[in-house]
Amino acid sequence: AQTVTQSQPEMSVQEAETVTLSCTYDTSESDYYLFWYKQPPSRQMILVIRQEAYKQQNATENRFSVNFQKAAKSFSLKISDSQLGDAAMYFCAYRIADPGNQFYFGTGTSLTVIP
């Protein structure tokens, strides 16, 4: 069974500082994709970053980067130079690399950015 675990229900970070959100997953598949989504108070989920499991290089999108450890089944999100607009619920998600397959979501981490 595919499961996604986010062990940090809440995190806080000082503005301009760096924060890391953790995510682990369980799967027997070898080919899959991993995602981080941001859900601001307006409630629409927005893609932050994604990683193909076959790629060894960690994905980076501006201030957002991941630490993908395939053997450990770990996929953490690092937010550098945190901004007030980064405050949101962050969901880690996993999908098998078959067409049209569903996402499995973690329970989310609520990030507070302190001015």
Add this chain to the structure above:
Amino acid sequence: EPEVTQTPSHQVTQMGQEVILRCVPISNHLYFYWYRQILGQKVEFLVSFYNNEISEKSEIFDDQFSVERPDGSNFTLKIRSTKLEDSAMYFCASSEVGGVETQYFGPGTRLLVL
């Protein structure tokens, strides 16, 4: 940038009533999905839809649920006889075919069953 849209944003209904939630996926996407999020819980998959038929569904998606693509743009979720426990935020998503197939989510419909 193209977006998934959903209507209504909020829906209040009486237990036992039928509701239809509407979604307009991104125009060149071919996979469509419904998810729900009960308050304080994780986002859960309901159903995926491709080529005018259900491709996958979860245990949650029982006989009271149905989906339809009535025309070239809309994708609907019908709940035939709502229960109190159907109260949740319902998200529609769509994705292209091929590659990573990132799913793009709509803003959600908050359904409250009284």
